[in-house]
Every structure is written in C-alpha cells, then in structure tokens.
Amino acid sequence: MTKLSEEFIWKSLKEGDLKAFSVLFENYYPKLHSYGLKISKSEAITEDSLQDFFLYIYEHRENLSDLQTIAPYLFTSYKRFLLRILKKNQKTTQTDFSEEDVIDIKFTPEEVITNEETTQFRNKNISTLLNKLPKRQKEAIYLKYYSGLKAGEISEIMNINYQSVVNTLHKALNNLKEEISILKLFK
Numbered sequence: 382m383t384k385l386s387e388e389f390i391w392k393s394l395k396e397g398d399l400k401a402f403s404v405l406f407e408n409y410y411p412k413l414h415s416y417g418l419k420i421s422k423s424e425a426i427t428e429d430s431l432q433d434f435f436l437y438i439y440e441h442r443e444n445l446s447d448l449q450t451i452a453p454y455l456f457t458s459y460k461r462f463l464l465r466i467l468k469k470n471q472k473t474t475q476t477d478f479s480e481e482d483v484i485d486i487k488f489t490p491e492e493v494i495t496n497e498e499t500t501q502f503r504n505k506n507i508s509t510l511l512n513k514l515p516k517r518q519k520e521a522i523y524l525k526y527y528s529g530l531k532a533g534e535i536s537e538i539m540n541i542n543y544q545s546v547v548n549t550l551h552k553a554l555n556n557l558k559e560e561i562s563i564l565k566l567f568k
Contacts, residue, residue, distance in 0.1 A: 387451045388447075388449055389401075390405055390451070391445075391447070394442055394445075395447075397442065402438075405435075405438075405451070406435055409451070410431065412528050413431055413456065414428070416456060416459070416528060417431055417459065419486040419487065420464070420467075420486075421463060426466065426467070430462060431459070433462075434458070434459050434462045434463075437462070438458075450534065452528075452530055453533075453534040453537035456524070457537060457538045457540075460484070484516065484520060485519070486516070486519040486520050488507075488508045488519070488523075489508055507557075510560045514557070517539070517549055518549055518550075519553075520539060521535055521539065521546060521553060522553050524538060524539070525550060532550070533546075
C-alpha cells in the first residue's frame with residue numbers, strides 16, 4: 382500500500398467504513414498473525430487475540446489517532462495487546478511493557494527455505510544461527526526481512542531510535558556472517 386492509500390484507508394476506517402476495515406484486516410492479518418505466533422508460540426492464543434485486537438480497533442476507531450503509515454501502529458499495538466493477554470494467562474500483575482518484555486522470536490527452517498532442495502541443509506543451519514542471536518537482534522531481523530518493514534517502522538515497533546535499529550541489524554548481520562564463516566556453510 383502507498384502512504385496515500387494507507388492514510389485514506391485509516392481515515393475511512395475511523396469514519397466506520399467496513400470496506401476499509403476489511404482491506405486493513407486482509408492486508409495486515411497474515412503479517413500480524415505470523416508476528417503473534419513468534420510471541421505467543423500458540424496458534425489458538427494468536428488467532429483469538431488477533432481477532433479481538435481487530436475488533437477492538439473497529440470498536441474504538443473514533444478515538445484512534447490519524448496515521449500516515451499503519452504498520453508501525455498495528456505491530457506495536459498488537460504486541461502490547463498480546464503481551465497483556467499472555468500476562469493475564471500467567472496470572473501476573475505486572476503491566477510494565479519495558480525492556481523486560483523483549484520478545485524472543487524463534488526462526489524455523491521453513492521460514493528460511495528457498496525453492497532449491499540442495500539448500501535445505503543450509504537453511505536448517507541458518508535457522509539455528511538466527512536463533513542464537515540476542516532477542517533484540519532476532520526481533521529486528523524478523524521485522525525487517527520477514528515482515529518487510531523499514532527501519533523507521535521497526536524503531537516505532539521496538540520503541541528504539543532509528544540509529545539503534547540500523548546498529549542492531551548491522552550487528553545481527555555481522556554475527557551471522559561470522560558464524561557462517563566459522564561453519565563454512567556456503568563453500
């Protein structure tokens with residue numbers, strides 16, 4: 382979606398347009414579902430919470446701020462929404478979603494698989510290497526390369542500044558390169 386169409390969709394949603402809500406749901410449900418699975422590790426919790434999240438968005442549409450880009454808002458809001466649900470399920474009273482709530486994303490070999498069968502072994506090893514990264518680096522890699530978000534959007538979602546996102550991605554890629562060269566996977 383272009384920024385103009387995102388602004389239009391968001392404005393239409395705020396005005397109660399069900400078609401705009403449908404477009405928003407169809408465009409973001411798969412990405413948010415995948416992100417939610419990484420956080421909750423439960424298909425049922427992810428699906429229930431995501432449906433509740435979209436319902437909440439629609440019911441509270443009149444109170445939503447105006448947006449130029451939708452993705453950072455949805456990813457950030459859904460992450461907070463899901464973390465609240467997970468905390469309720471754990472019967473804890475902590476509601477501070479600060480540094481302690483950095484999510485630990487796990488990559489599966491299927492996520493890094495290409496169409497060539499000869500690379501399956503390498504992909505399995507890449508998923509292992511990705512899972513060795515620190516939590517922040519894994520989240521940044523996931524949002525950048527698996528959700529297709531830009532560094533500015535990632536900075537909003539992860540609540541860190543733009544340069545920290547760039548540095549985090551750079552460190553993650555350097556860590557991966559170092560591990561790959563050690564294992565000599567690609568020779």
